Amino acid sequence: MFSKLVHPTTKSLKIIIVGNGKVGHTLTEQLSKEGNNITVIEKDASVIADLDAQFDIITIKGNGASYNTLKEAGVEDADLFIAVTGSDELNLLCCTIAKQFSKCAAIARVRTPDYSQEVAYLRDKLGLAMIINPELESAREMARILYLPTALQVNTFAHGQAEMIKFKIPEGNILDDMTIANLGKHVTHNILICGIERAGEVVIPSGAFVLKADDILYFVAKRDEARKFLKNIHIFTKQVKNTMIVGGGLSTYYLANELLHTGIDVHILESSFERCNELSTLLPDAVVINSDVSSQEGLLGAGLKDMEAFVPLTGIDEENILLTLFAKKVSKAKVITKINRINFSDVISDLDLGSVVYPKLITSEAIIAYARALRASRSSEIETLYHIFDSKAEAIEFRITEASPAVGKELKDLQLKKDLLIAFINRKGKIIIPSGSDTIEIGDTVMIVTTHTGFTEIRDILR
Amino acid sequence: MNASMIIYILGHVLRIEGIFMLMPALMGLIYQEKNGWVFLFMAAGLFLLGFLLSFKKPKNTTIYLKEGCVITALSWIMMSFFGCLPFYITKEIPSLLDAFFETVSGFTTTGASILPDPEALCHATQFWRCFTHWVGGMGVLVFLLAIIPMSGGSNINLMRAESPGPSVGKLVPKMRQTAALLYLIYFFLTILEVFFLVLGKMPVFDSVCTSFATAGTGGFGVYRNSFAGQSDYLQWVVTIFMIFFGVNFNFYFLLLYRYFKKAFKMSEVRAYLFIILGTTLLISANSFQLFNDLPDTFRHAAFQVASIITTTGFASNDFNLWPEPSKVLLVVLMFVGACAGSTGGGIKVSRFMILIKSIKKELQSYVHPKSVSKLSMDGSPIEHEVVRSVNVFFITFMILFTASVFFVSFDNKGMITSFTAVAATINNIGPGLELVGPTQNYAGFSPLAKIVLCFDMLAGRLELFPMLMLFNPKLYHTKPFYTHKIK
Incomplete structure (x- = not known):
């Protein structure tokens, strides 16, 4: 009985977060919502008071690079260590010290361009799991949008082969008043609409859903198909000059x-x-x-x-x-x-x-994807994760590494959860927009869009 | 104010009280007593009422500190009211106010009784009376947190309002796990005490009741003369367990996780043990001529010191007859109280440590007016906010104390009686001196005095402010003060 309390269920991770600025706060919120045991180390007492009132976590006032503070936070049996203070050097130092007496996976935020050239070297030499650079990541996201300026947002999957594009249907577009089934018949069947936001409500649509002007649409497609589709519906796709x-x-x-x-x-x-x-x-x-x-x-x-x-x-x-x-x-x-x-x-x-x-969301998405992957069993791994529609839905790409109940069966035979969509299956670099007779196989990566949160592995899509 | 959430949690509290009442009902069954049925019906009624109140989970489950205070204060008053009904219905305590006093005294782990002879109670009622101590010791809302999954961090506001001590820390990141751990430690220590008492040939029923009263640091005795008639061995067992339950539970948590060094370095626990040892020796020296036997003197002194500092309130001897300096020492201990984060009451050792450190700092600032020094405890600095709240607590305590003594003095029972009656209730001890001494009881007070003492017991157990919040008129303004009507 005691041992269960002292060593709680394997599904929740022990996570230490050093620094609670913008990114730290978002991480604390998301990761504690997903049921992990979180300890936050922070220097500022007023920040600590706010955290205590807001989240179900432990807070420690102190310097995250000090051995004693880390020991107090219980770094020895932590699963994940995240350093997101304002200073790159401090973040790296925190992780280095934590790694000295713990087997945890360590993630550091490093922002200055001086180090950003040497990220891979630093990561390997210091034994870190991940070095994240929110400024660089958000710059990349902004650049992706500027390559396709009609889009509100462009996220990439399957190493850039597939894209999820967000755009608003303009007035008088041919998509206005069209059902999704008709879209498949008349315009293209190589894209998949995975979510629509209308007046603040997010729907994962069925074939009978009628599109309207001003709807915000998320669709997934192969990179070139996506551009072809946008051209077909007369939306300008040239990158800015x-x-x-x-x-x-x-x-x-x-x-x-x-x-x-x-x-x-x-x-x-x-x-x-x-x-x-x-x-x-x-x-x-x-x-x-x-x-x-x-x-x-x-x-x-x-x-x-x-x-x-x-x-x-x-x-x-x-x-x-x-x-x-x-x-x-x-x-x-x-x-x-x-x-x-x-x-x-x-x-x-x-x-x-x-x-x-939102750079803080971009950063936390990457870390949360990593944390979920740590929690999952080894049968599948999270490759990428995006929060879409203001975090009302998630788009997750899983790499399938082992057999599981969701693998090898025709999709129409799977008992899928509600509000969930299999957006594409990437088989050896080929993007398949799935139909009922397709299957998920070992070695594939599969992208899921869902309004559920906390998926850690592919079997979570089943009821 | 999130009224629907307050009602929802109160509903859960009633349900839990209903479940708790099944225990005395079971005792009634075992001992073939008719009063068992009263408890069974009460349990069913409470469960039904609680079920109705907590039927629908409110959409907005966020509670702030003020809701935490209101929930805590109301649930303690409500629990005491429904908890007193069995005494009244079974006619074992014929007056409703007396029954309420007895139950408040039970839940707040005071142990001040209006019963001249507890041995006259039937088993079911006796069990319920002692069981209220056990429930009140760790707190019913902490129990609630342990068993009902509630999301969000705002629940710390519940624990903050109910747990004794200047600042509330969690043992592990999750609220629910912390609460469950606390109850497990509590449960385990209680069982351990039952075991040692039974080993000393105490009847099982009496051992269980005594353990409940020790665990909650309550002090309702099963016997007419409290603990005076028991063997030396039993008195020692109870002494040691009283001291155990007065220790900050963080100490056991650290032991459980094998941080032995850190546990034994906790300065509050050290100070607490030091005070116990010191006063025991002083009282032994002072009252030696009373017993004329070294082991006896030491045992009685230790028993009494442990009983008073942990705010349990058992008596192994009528300390009202002890020499004056010993009595004064015991009265001082009443105010010191146990460690923060234990089941004991009083002002708490850690608060006194902070106060004394503040005095030291003040004295130093007279020597070096521009000196800067930060108070610290266990190697980490004490935040200004904590020092401030300790000062305010102390002043509020003194004002409430003085006002209560004034109200009780209308009974004209003498200064010492009035003074120690309030001291023994606001600090959740039980027996005081003279007319409320260990061999006496509280039955003779007027209804006004009893109501004042009931309030003191609740205020003392809930660390003053949740109870005082009920009298804060701003609380009842439904709109936040910053929303003005725009014309």
């Missing part, structure tokens, strides 16, 4: 770097002269403009009206939102808004902010 980025922080560097590599012109507005100098050294191909970023004239003078895309990255959410709204008003540019901190997703989804990117 140029982009204006406001603010010259870390994320600007990462985004500009991504965009310049694919031949998109980048204009950067930054108010500090020294930073402008640094940026022009780092990014010789970019146009760096030293100008006050918060003045209309400055933006217009820098040529905002001629831009095809506009991305404010000032580091202040409120300023970013205002800049986006201004850009929407004066230009036709595709806008992306990055929200670091503020937490009013209901209000944000009401504003017309174009694509909204």
Whole structure:
């Protein structure tokens, strides 16, 4: 009886999170909701008081790199150790010390470009499970959107072969008033619509569902099929030619770097002269403009009206939102808004902010996917995980490694849970949009879209 | 205010009380007593009522500290009311107020009785009377947390309102697991005590009842003369177990997880044991001429010190007849109380440690007015918030105490009686001195005094503020104060 309490069920992990800023907070919330035993180490007493009142976790005040604090947190028998303080060096040090006397998997957040070139080296040498760079990840997501500007969001699966694309059906589009069954007959049958959001409600649709203008649609398809489909329904699919980025922080560097590599012109507005100098050294191909970023004239003078895309990255959410709204008003540019901190997703989804990117969610998605994979049995592994529709639904890609009750049977014979969809099966690089007679086999990767949360392995799709 | 959640949890509390009442009903069955039926019907009624109240789980299950306080205060009052009905219905305590007093005294683990002769009770009622101690010792809401899965971290607000001590820490990350662990330790120690008592040839029923009363640090005796007539061995067993139950339960948790060094370094536990040892020696020296036998003196002194500091309230000897300095020491111990996070009452050793450290710091600041020093305990600094809350607690305690003594003094029973009656109830001990001494009882007080003492017992057990919150008018404004009407 005691032993069960002292060593609780294997399904929940013992996780230590060092630092509770934006990402740490999101992680604490998500991981504790999934039933894990969480200990948070944090320096700030007021943050600790808030955490205690909000979550069912243990908090320890202290420095996560100190041996005594780690011991107090019980690092010896922890399963997962996540260091997400504001400092890269501290994160790496925390993980290194934790690894000295624990077998836990360690994840560190490392943001500065100085280390980002050496991520693989650092990870191997320090024995870490994962090094994450939220700025880089969000820059990549923003870049993906700018390659396909009509999309609100583009997520990739199966190593980039399949894409899940989010877009809004415009007024007067041929999809308006079309049932999903008709879409399959008349337009294309190579895509799969996996979720629709209408007036705040998320539906996983059936064939009889009638699409309307202003619906927000998620669909999955092979990369080229997706583009073909968008062209067929007369939606512009060309990547942007140029982009204006406001603010010259870390994320600007990462985004500009991504965009310049694919031949998109980048204009950067930054108010500090020294930073402008640094940026022009780092990014010789970019146009760096030293100008006050918060003045209309400055933006217009820098040529905002001629831009095809506009991305404010000032580091202040409120300023970013205002800049986006201004850009929407004066230009036709595709806008992306990055929200670091503020937490009013209901209000944000009401504003017309174009694509909204949350770096803290991108980071936590990757870590949560890893944590779930640790919890799962060995029969399947989580390859990728995305939260879609403001975390109301999840898209998970599983790698099937062993036989399980969900494997080897025709899909129509499986007793699947409600509100769940098998979006595609990737068999040796071939993307199959499944029908009832398809099967899941060992070696496949399978993508599931569901409004359930907490799936850790493929058998969770069964009732 | 999340009223539907308050009702929902109160419903669960009633259901649990209903289940608890099946135990005395079972005793009634074993001993072939008619009163068993009363408990059975009460149990069924409570379960039904609780079922109705908690039928629908509210959508919004978030509770803040204020709801936690209200739930705690109301559930203790409600439990005491329904818990007193069997005494009243069976006519074993003919007055409803007396029955209520007895039950409040039971649940708050005070052990102040209005019964002149507990041996006259039938087995079922006797069992229920002692069982209220066991339930009240660890707290019924902690029990609730242990068995009912409730999501979200806001449940710590329930535990915070019910658990004794200046700050509440969880043993393990999950609330539910923490609560279950606490009850397991509690249960195990209780069983252990029953075992040792039975080994000393105490009847099984009496051992179980005595263990319940020790575990909750309650002090309802099964015998007319409390523990005076028992063998030396039994008195020692009870002494040791009283001390055990007055220890911060974190100590046992650390032992369980094999952090022996850390456990024995807990400064509160050390101070607690040191106070027990010190006062025992002082009292032994002072009252030696009374017994004229070293082992006897030491045993009685140790028994009494353990009984008072843990706020149990058993008596192995009528300490009302002891010399004055010994009596004063015992009265001081009444206020010190047990460790935080134990089942004992009083102001708590750790609060006194913080207060004394504050005095030291103040004295130092007279020498070096600009000196900065942070209070610390067990090697980690004490947050200002904790120090502040300890100070406020102490002042509130003193004000409530003085006011209560004033109200009780209308009975004209003498200063010492009034003073120790309030001290013994607000600190959840039981017997005081003179007219409320170990051989006396509380039956002679007026209804006003009894109501005041009932309030003191509940306030003392729930660490003052949950009970005082009920009198906070802001609580009953349904709208938050910052929403103004816009014209």
